[in-house]
Amino acid sequence: MDYTIKIGGAAGQGIQTIGGTLAKVFARSGYHVFTHQDYESRVRGGHNFYQVRLSDRPVMSSRDRIDILVALDHESIIRYEKDRAEHGFIIYDSDTLKQEHEQPYFLDVPFLELAVESGGNKIMANTVAVGSVLGMLGMDLGILNRSFEDRFRKKGEDIIKANINAAKAGRDFALKKCEKCAFTPASLSGRKMLIAGNDAIGLGAVASGVKFYAAYPMTPSTGIMNYIAGKEEEYGIIVEQAEDEIAAINMVIGASYAGVRSMTGTSGGGFALMVEGLSLSGMTETPVVIALAQRPGPATGLPTRTEQGDLQFALYAGHGEFPRVIFAPGTPEQAFYLTNRAFSMAEKYQVPVIILTDQYLADSEWTFDGFDIGKIQLSDHRLRKDALENLSAYNRYSYTDSGVTPMAFPCESRHLVVNDSDEHNEEGHMIEDAETRLKMMDKRLFKKLSRIRKEIAPPVFYGSANPDIVLAGWGSTYGLLKESVDMLMETNRIAMIHFSEIYPFPQREEFDCLDLLNKAGLTICIENNATGQFAHLVRAETGYEFTARINKYDGRPFTLDGLTG
Amino acid sequence: MPTLKDYKGGHPAWCPGCGNFSILKSFKDAMIDLDMEPHRFSIVSGIGQAAKFPHYVKCNAFNGLHGRALPVAAGIRLANHEHPVMIFTGDGDCYGEGGNHLIHNIRRNIDVTVFVHDNQIYGLTKGQASPTSMEGMKTKNQPFGVFSGQFNPMAMAVALDCSFVARGFSGDTEHLKELMKAAFLHKGFALVDILQPCVSFNKINTYEWYKQRVYHIEPEYDPEDRAGAFSRALEWGDSIPLGIIFKNSRLTIEERIPVIKDAPLVKHSFDHSAIERTLEEFY
Numbered sequence: 001m002d003y004t005i006k007i008g009g010a011a012g013q014g015i016q017t018i019g020g021t022l023a024k025v026f027a028r029s030g031y032h033v034f035t036h037q038d039y040e041s042r043v044r045g046g047h048n049f050y051q052v053r054l055s056d057r058p059v060m061s062s063r064d065r066i067d068i069l070v071a072l073d074h075e076s077i078i079r080y081e082k083d084r085a086e087h088g089f090i091i092y093d094s095d096t097l098k099q100e101h102e103q104p105y106f107l108d109v110p111f112l113e114l115a116v117e118s119g120g121n122k123i124m125a126n127t128v129a130v131g132s133v134l135g136m137l138g139m140d141l142g143i144l145n146r147s148f149e150d151r152f153r154k155k156g157e158d159i160i161k162a163n164i165n166a167a168k169a170g171r172d173f174a175l176k177k178c179e180k181c182a183f184t185p186a187s188l189s190g191r192k193m194l195i196a197g198n199d200a201i202g203l204g205a206v207a208s209g210v211k212f213y214a215a216y217p218m219t220p221s222t223g224i225m226n227y228i229a230g231k232e233e234e235y236g237i238i239v240e241q242a243e244d245e246i247a248a249i250n251m252v253i254g255a256s257y258a259g260v261r262s263m264t265g266t267s268g269g270g271f272a273l274m275v276e277g278l279s280l281s282g283m284t285e286t287p288v289v290i291a292l293a294q295r296p297g298p299a300t301g302l303p304t305r306t307e308q309g310d311l312q313f314a315l316y317a318g319h320g321e322f323p324r325v326i327f328a329p330g331t332p333e334q335a336f337y338l339t340n341r342a343f344s345m346a347e348k349y350q351v352p353v354i355i356l357t358d359q360y361l362a363d364s365e366w367t368f369d370g371f372d373i374g375k376i377q378l379s380d381h382r383l384r385k386d387a388l389e390n391l392s393a394y395n396r397y398s399y400t401d402s403g404v405t406p407m408a409f410p411c412e413s414r415h416l417v418v419n420d421s422d423e424h425n426e427e428g429h430m431i432e433d434a435e436t437r438l439k440m441m442d443k444r445l446f447k448k449l450s451r452i453r454k455e456i457a458p459p460v461f462y463g464s465a466n467p468d469i470v471l472a473g474w475g476s477t478y479g480l481l482k483e484s485v486d487m488l489m490e491t492n493r494i495a496m497i498h499f500s501e502i503y504p505f506p507q508r509e510e511f512d513c514l515d516l517l518n519k520a521g522l523t524i525c526i527e528n529n530a531t532g533q534f535a536h537l538v539r540a541e542t543g544y545e546f547t548a549r550i551n552k553y554d555g556r557p558f559t560l561d562g563l564t565g
Numbered sequence: 566m567p568t569l570k571d572y573k574g575g576h577p578a579w580c581p582g583c584g585n586f587s588i589l590k591s592f593k594d595a596m597i598d599l600d601m602e603p604h605r606f607s608i609v610s611g612i613g614q615a616a617k618f619p620h621y622v623k624c625n626a627f628n629g630l631h632g633r634a635l636p637v638a639a640g641i642r643l644a645n646h647e648h649p650v651m652i653f654t655g656d657g658d659c660y661g662e663g664g665n666h667l668i669h670n671i672r673r674n675i676d677v678t679v680f681v682h683d684n685q686i687y688g689l690t691k692g693q694a695s696p697t698s699m700e701g702m703k704t705k706n707q708p709f710g711v712f713s714g715q716f717n718p719m720a721m722a723v724a725l726d727c728s729f730v731a732r733g734f735s736g737d738t739e740h741l742k743e744l745m746k747a748a749f750l751h752k753g754f755a756l757v758d759i760l761q762p763c764v765s766f767n768k769i770n771t772y773e774w775y776k777q778r779v780y781h782i783e784p785e786y787d788p789e790d791r792a793g794a795f796s797r798a799l800e801w802g803d804s805i806p807l808g809i810i811f812k813n814s815r816l817t818i819e820e821r822i823p824v825i826k827d828a829p830l831v832k833h834s835f836d837h838s839a840i841e842r843t844l845e846e847f848y
Contacts, residue, residue: 028848193847206843209835212644231843236824236833238643243669247636250629254609254640257627258648259831262640280630373840409831410607410625410641411648418619418626421612429575429620430628 001186002055004063005133006080009072012044014126018070019050021130021147023194026054027367028143030188034059034479035196035365036557041219041303047075056186060331060366060479064561067183068136070129074099087182091132091174093125107136107178114173119166127163131170136181141167193368197361197476200332201265201291202227204339206235207376210289211260214240214251219303220359221265221293245270249277249288256286257419259382259409261343265291268310269300275317278352282322284419285397285405285444287346287353289339294358296555305555306359308475308528314354315503315537321441323349323449326503328356330460330478332366334500340376345455347381349448350407356502358528360557361476382407389413395426399439403447453504458511463495470520472546474499474534477526480558487564495520499534505541514542524548528557567602569593574622579614584735584761584772588682589621591738595745606649609638611658613689615682618653632662639675645831646819651749652679657687660696660716671725671754676817678748678755681718682735684763685770692766702769718758719798723791723811728753730794730811734779735761736772740807747809753817760805775805782808789813 005022007015019035026033031054040046053059065085071077071092084090084105093111094100100108109132115124134141141164148163174181195203202224205213213228215221229239242248248264255262266274271292281288292314296307314326325345329335335357342353388394388408394415398405410417418428423440425431460478463485469492471481481496488494497513499506508514517523525535525546530553535546552558572593579585596603603623610616612631619626629637638650652659659667659681670677686704687693693706696716703710722730729751733741741759748755760779762772786808788794794811819825 191848193844195847199847203843203847207837207840209837211830211833212640214640232824234839234843235836236830238822238824238830240639240643242636243665246633247639247666247669250633250636251640251643253629254627254637254642255644255830256640257637258607258641258644260644262644276630277633280633284627284629371844373837373844376837376840378835378837411605411645414604416604416623416625418628420620420626420628421630422628428626430617 001184003067003183004065005052005068006049006066007070007072008047008049008076008080010045011039011042011048013072015048015050015072017126018129019052022133023052023365024147025144027192027194030190030192031055032058033194033365033367034061036062036360037363039304047073056188061483061560064559068133070133089136089181104180109170109173114169115166118169119162121162124162124166127166128170131167132174135171135174136178137183137185139185141171193370194365195332196363196365197332197335197357198223199227200335201339201355204336205263206231207373208340208343209261209378210237210263212238212252212255212262213264214242214248215264215266216242216245216248216270218267218270220295220362221267221291223362224265224291245273246277249274252288253277253281253286256288257409259412263289267293267295268297279318279320279322280421281352282318282324283421285350286419287350289342289346289353291355293362294356302555304359306528306557307553307555308358311356311533314356321445323351323445323452324503325351325353325452326356328475328500328502330475330498330500333368333371336371337375338500344377344379349404349452351448356475358476382409384412388415391415396428397424398426399443402451403443449504453507456501456504456506458506459497459499459513461495461497461511463489464493467493467495468521469494470517470523471496471526472523473526474502477528477558480560480563481526483560484564505537514544517544522547524550526550528552566600567597569597571603572596572622575620577621578617580765582764584684585614585682587735587738588759588761591741591745593622595742599746599749606651607641608651608653609634610653611663613655613658615653615655616658632658635663635666635670638677639670639673642675642677642819645829646825647829650677652677654679654681656681656683656685656695656697660718668725671722671727673818674728674754674815676753676819679757681758682761683758684761684767686763686767688763688766699769717798718756719810720795722756723795723798726813726815727756728813728815729755731757731809732807733757733759734775734807735759736776737807740781751812753815778803778805779807780804782806
């Protein structure tokens with residue numbers, strides 16, 4: 001089984017409520033779920049959709065063909081009727097849309113009328129819609145009803161009851177009227193966790209002991225800030241909304257200097273403002289973690305859509321030469337663990353670490369069996385209390401073999417901690433002489449970089465052992481590549497390599513991807529951008545040139561059918 | 566008891582006769598009067614002649630980027646509000662490049678003390694107009710004279726209900742020392758604009774020019790009367806008031822944030838066991 005349900009309508013109509021509720025019910029029922037959202041830069045009106053794919057085997061990308069279209073506006077029918085699967089249905093409310101459709105694959109469900117009748121309020125229309133979809137799929141309402149109890153506990157018994165009744169009305173109606181519905185979802189047990197990219201980064205940060213998060217809201221990164229702000233009280237975190245992104249990164253640097261794990265998040269335009277601060281983090285060797293959720297540029301671009309267009313920007317942002325680490329998770333699970341790794345690397349090497357995602361990953365929900373908290377690393381690399389107090393002397397930038405000077409923070413002991421954005425001596429005070437400059441560059445840049453490089457994981461390899469065709473990608477295209485390989489494996493010797501640890505570029509000791517690429521006849525670098533930025537990076541780092549590239553830069557993500565069809 | 570010796574830093578690279586020397590002296594004297602040891606606070610600075618300050622004393626220091634001292638200072642305070650933070654900055658650094666941060670940190674009422682070395686000219690880049698340069702002042706880059714209106718930091722601060730607003734003069738070190746102490750001890754955002762001559766580039770606002778105009782605000786003046794403070798803040802030209810222009814007792818942001826009520830962030834331990842419960846929210 002592999003069903004796709006698409007909910008289309010205007011902003012503010014409840015697309016997210018319907019889609020989100022269905023996704024949660026499916027995940028709690030044990031299905032593998034993948035959701036993706038498409039929205040315009042407006043709060044009301046326009047046309048948006050929320051797409052939920054469910055299956056009895058892992059799914060990690062979106063499909064074009066739709067099994068059930070929930071059309072909350074006329075626009076949904078105009079746009080997606082053509083995408084209906086062979087046995088697919090379109091459900092709509094002819095009263096609301098002020099139109100009737102005669103074709104047998106349309107199912108007219110009076111969402112509003114049933115809402116008023118059963119739930120006593122037209123606000124229940126979305127619950128009726130959820131019930132109808134579950135009815136069409138032949139699923140029962142037990143899990144949905146329990147979710148109402150969780151969600152509306154504070155609002156009282158009446159609200160819970162009204163929702164339960166509305167869902168039942170929708171389901172009963174669909175069961176009665178949709179004689180031709182032939183969906184046969186597998187019956188599964190157990191439950192899965194359902195999580196989106198932004199939440200996974202927020203959760204990863206909280207699990208890594210983040211104490212301070214400063215940011216200026218910017219789509220599609222705002223979800224990270226929202227998530228962490230929701231945990232302020234429980235975990236003792238301060239989330240401060242900065243006056244601009246320049247302030248955000250400088251606040252984060254200040255808090256990190258003062259001794260706490262600190263992070264910021266933004267999108268391309270905000271990151272452009274942070275660039276000077278990135279360089280400051282590099283020069284002062286102050287750990288910071290920056291989540292950069294990409295959206296299409298240049299300038300304001302398409303604010304709510306997706307692109308992998310800022311890789312080269314992230315690689316080269318900041319004046320001067322200093323080490324950095326760039327991760328680009330491919331799934332929410334990777335986002336969770338890589339956020340933890342971002343903190344570990346930032347603190348261990350005292351460098352800025354960038355987590356590069358995009359709107360597609362930020363807003364897409366995936367299901368997993370669970371995350372393993374045991375894998376979270378929490379080593380404290382800072383000198384605290386006696387470890388610092390007992391030192392006979394302390395210099396913030398003393399030369400060491402590794403290039404890393406143990407990091408003390410101010411007011412913890414009698415030792416002074418001096419950080420400087422000017423070139424400085426071991427003590428941290430500004431200097432002009434060439435000899436110190438060279439020694440500091442050697443310490444700060446070369447010594448640290450060579451050590452960081454050794455910790456970078458190779459790309460994920462999946463598919464035929466000796467492939468003729470290799471699909472290559474990075475970041476949010478992981479699921480798409482993997483499902484494409486699965487789909488094409490029967491008829492081709494095909495494999496994928498996916499990079500989630502981008503910079504420093506992975507070395508070849510552990511896994512020689514160059515050898516694999518050289519032996520394959522067709523190697524395709526697949527990127528959600530116009531110029532093939534990752535292909536450029538591979539060429540710059542290895543000299544290897546892919547034999548083909550697929551680039552998509554219309555602001556929309558790849559779909560499985562779009563790529564393989 | 567700290568002594569001057571404890572505060573001796575690097576040899577200043579300022580021009581001979583620069584007003585910065587007396588500000589440096591007033592600061593050290595103020596800290597000694599307050600029995601403040603150099604490791605008990607941080608100085609944050611940006612870029613400019615004033616921003617070199619922390620290299621010429623002994624203290625914890627973060628010398629960051631041009632205009633960006635305030636957000637770094639705010640970050641330090643939010644991470645550890647038991648840690649006093651002072652900012653040494655100039656009229657270009659604080660009122661030009663960092664203007665937005667000044668506005669919003671006054672609004673936050675983050676508990677820091679800001680000392681602005683205001684010489685009404687850019688020194689480090691050799692003599693261009695600053696936000697506080699007087700209209701008509703001719704420089705190499707403003708050959709027809711400054712067209713923009715003169716920035717009035719005191720009036721702006723009073724308008725924003727800044728918690729502590731004061732003006733000092735580098736030529737009056739004893740008064741400046743007392744002002745620095747009062748600003749440091751004040752709870753809330755404290756802005757101290759310090760008039761100082763730039764012997765190399767500002768040929769208008771000289772030591773003599775200031776000396777003829779500055780006066781000490783009379784003892785019976787009420788600095789908590791905001792309307793009165795505003796009219797005092799507008800005074801400029803023939804007479805320039807020195808002293809505390811305005812103060813209030815607004816709550817600081819540090820006092821308002823519930824999660825640091827009992828201990829600063831830096832002293833929080835991390836309860837890892839709660840994560841399992843948080844994970845459960847995704848099922």
